[in-house]
Amino acid sequence: MLPKKQIAEIQYLGDSGLTECCKQGVVQLLHFGEIIEEVKILTAEGDYSNSHCLLLTLTHDRVAAIKNGFSSGYPGEGPKGYTFVLNLLSKYTENIAEYICPIDIFERLLKSSLTIQDIESINNLTKISPARWYEFVPYKEELKPDVFSEFPLTIPMALIDCRLIEIALDFTNNPDNSILNAYRKIESIVRGRTNLTHESSTKLFSKAFQGDESVLYWEDIDSGECKGRASLFTSTFMAYRNNRAHQEPKHHLDDDIREFLLINQLFILEKEAVVREVISA
Incomplete structure (x- = not known):
């Protein structure tokens, strides 16, 4: 059995606080064909209460963490990026939920140093209910952002x-x-x-x-x-x-x-x- 404080073998994408970089991390995964099986929105306690990271479960039990380039509760690039990624990810999976994440775990994610124990703790969190993330995904299709326009233009x-x-x-x-x-x-x-x-x-x-x-x-x-x-x-x-x-x-x-x-x-x-x-x- 692996020590629970051992660093978890997961992929980190994006830079803390940089919305565009974190958006492109999600786009990169999807553009290259990754299948998203589950999306955990991690909203921190305390000083980070309007800040959001993502923990994405991929095929074969692989995990990718997207750092806190996303925010809510005020105008700006962070909320726009949050709306963008939620609308994008909702086209690939319905398995999306938000969780309040302990501040120490949230900060270790920002430092690319989540442990095996941290992943287990996240998996045991209780999802926020009723779900709040739906507020960022318009019901009418014509009101949703054109998320695929930001995918890279490349020859397949x-x-x-x-x-x-x-x-x-x-x-x-x-x-x-x-x-x-x-x-x-x-x-x-x-x-x-x-x-x-x-x-x-x-x-x-x-x-x-x-x-x-x-x-x-x-x-x-x-x-x-x-x-x-x-x-x-x-x-x-x-x-x-x-x-x-x-x-x-x-x-x-x-x-x-x-x-x-x-x-x-x-x-x-x-x-x-x-x-x-x-x-x-």
Whole structure:
């Protein structure tokens, strides 16, 4: 049995009193796919009575502590951050409760030094009833803050076709260049597979994928779905690539990411397509 005064092996996120840093600690966990099984809001006694930490239970009995960047009872960044994280966490779990935390345990959390005994003491606290945290989560959806707008804008690398990885890795430095390089690469790949060396852009994709005599096609799907997939290639180039190729970059990063993922889908569809066998007369 481990000594109860031994330091608990938990993760600490955020800095004491810094709201934005503590908010981003919660966002970081959720953005990278952590499953939140339980949220304990720890409200301290005495001088910290308007100050709140969070103790989050993750999968496999792991625990993450978010320091006291959150507050209530007065206007300011602390209460805004408290509203933000409660609205965000309530979308992931209904298992949220608030507890009055002894001041010595609260202070050890701020120092990243909770003990095994402290965790046991927290687990034995009685939740505040009726719950007060609901006051910070509006009942009407239209009144809730847009919590996901503060998630980082990044390429989800796990979804990217392996042939686009190098281009995707450079995306942050130059989104416009990466997108144009992705367009060029899909053209080059399709041209190489079809030997349509003198065609480019929409004409290339029409001959490559459209019609019953196309060079490439998708097996085991009906003609309507084949036509729809083929149209994605020509429509994407007509709607996005041509405009980008002939104008100065003026897109927002979120638009750039969506466009890159659209091109990525073309790579995936191209990979699934097979060369049509030509039947000799």
